Amino acid sequence: MNNLRPLLITVAVLLVFILAGNTQTQAQKFTADTVQVESSVKIHSPHKATMYSVMLPGLGQAYNKKYWKIPILYAGIGATIYAINWNTKNFKKYKNGFQDFSLYVDWKNLPEAEKAVTDEPTGKSYEELYTKGFDFENSQASFDKWFKTQLQNKKDSFKHDRDLSYIILAGVYVLNIIDAAVDAHLMNFNVNDELTLRVEPAVSYSAFTGNMLGFRCQITF
Known part of the structure; x- marks a missing residue:
């Protein structure tokens, strides 16, 4: 059992390097894709x-x-x-x-x-x-x-x-x-149909006033 410990450590180190390498590759790919998308959009x-x-x-x-x-x-x-x-x-x-x-x-x-x-x-x-x-x-x-x-x-x-x-x-x-x-x-600014303003009733609680009925404004984009 003691003879397996160095081997397990070695395998763990290899897994760490492999995972790190995969993560770096994915990050580089994501960065490259992001740069490609941004470069295709002309910024005013x-x-x-x-x-x-x-x-x-x-x-x-x-x-x-x-x-x-x-x-x-x-x-x-x-x-x-x-x-x-x-x-x-x-x-x-x-x-x-x-x-x-x-x-x-x-x-x-x-x-x-x-x-x-x-x-x-x-x-x-x-x-x-x-x-x-x-x-x-x-x-x-x-x-x-x-x-x-x-x-x-x-x-x-x-x-x-x-x-x-x-x-x-x-x-x-x-x-x-x-x-x-x-x-x-x-x-x-990206102002399109996905930008919505939603107003709905809401109940809030305060230790001084108790429950209060009001409105809540929510912007979704």
């Missing part, structure tokens, strides 16, 4: 969608096949660019008017002796920003102060709207990237 790349949107707004949406979003995106971009141009044009107009009128008021308020030897400012861009034909030369000091304040307020308002339009344009660009990335991520 969120990274590509994101980079496409970074390079050109709307390109990520085209990659996601969400073509209906592209006209909406470019309508927003176009409206924002129009707002930038509009506010920039009016900002420059009121800025020039404010500067020209400030120089004119300073010259107008000079003492007569100094005024006689100082050239009148040639810039008159402010004239088109008030009633046509208005006599600025004989206007009262109270009007000059009011009109100068109005020009400054308009200038600052258009500058604020121009800067805000730039921020909105940047926001639309960032939103375009986020939308493409989220859409691409969602396209990799």
Whole structure:
């Protein structure tokens, strides 16, 4: 009997190596089959969608096949660019008017002796920003102060709207990237007929309240 012990140990060791070898072979086969199945399924790349949107707004949406979003995106971009141009044009107009009128008021308020030897400012861009034909030369000091304040307020308002339009344009660009990335991520989820939502009545027990009747929500996929 003692002479059989080394033989049994040897057989046990051989069985262990055989089983281990079979297990490794099955694992390699399973891994190979899994890789083959995964390679046959084309994965939608969120990274590509994101980079496409970074390079050109709307390109990520085209990659996601969400073509209906592209006209909406470019309508927003176009409206924002129009707002930038509009506010920039009016900002420059009121800025020039404010500067020209400030120089004119300073010259107008000079003492007569100094005024006689100082050239009148040639810039008159402010004239088109008030009633046509208005006599600025004989206007009262109270009007000059009011009109100068109005020009400054308009200038600052258009500058604020121009800067805000730039921020909105940047926001639309960032939103375009986020939308493409989220859409691409969602396209990799397996949502099919096997995904079910089941709601059924259920009874729960608590030491404080006893038995309670409620509902249970179960998702199966």
